Amino acid sequence: NAGVMQNPRHLVRRRGQEARLRCSPMKGHSHVYWYRQLPEEGLKFMVYLQKENIIDESGMPKERFSAEFPKEGPSILRIQQVVRGDSAAYFCASSPRDAGNSPLHFGNGTRLTVT
């Protein structure tokens, strides 16, 4: 029973390029959350999705960032025209129900470095 899979583990992009981060939730989980973590800091909520729907994107910057969770395939967090300030670890988590009522299962993250 595979856990939450994120890829790539490490991603290096030059300023202005696009970054695509993938997350495959645990089998049977239809709720996906994306978080961002800076070194020595806690996790900042970005977006919460269910299959084909964005439920809450209140933590996501309005520009350059987008997320999707299609009917088939992984959830994707897309960052266009990356800047140095986007360098961080991005974590995906999944659950069978909303996080207000059940624990989240986390992947090991994608570490994005913008040069």
Next chain:
Amino acid sequence: SQQGEEDPQALSIQEGENATMNCSYKTSINNLQWYRQNSGRGLVHLILIRSNEREKHSGRLRVTLDTSKKSSSLLITASRAADTASYFCAAAQGGSEKLVFGKGTKLTVNP
């Protein structure tokens, strides 16, 4: 906005000692959760305590919840070097579906 705030920010103890971490939150909650993060890894869920519960145990972990003070504590008894990690509390506001994390307590257990 930050729902949980952990205290202390860092804690260093010797193996065999107990470690206590505290968490305060701001609004009403359905439940409060504690997670652990080893360096460079994702978070691992430890324990969930519901708003109508006062105390919960899991192995060497003991969690308390005081809704009147909007606070929770995580106690790790008989600590081991392998307990070295960062510990986070997290909660969803009543009715919200998103989990908001604090900044964490960095625990170091010295052998």
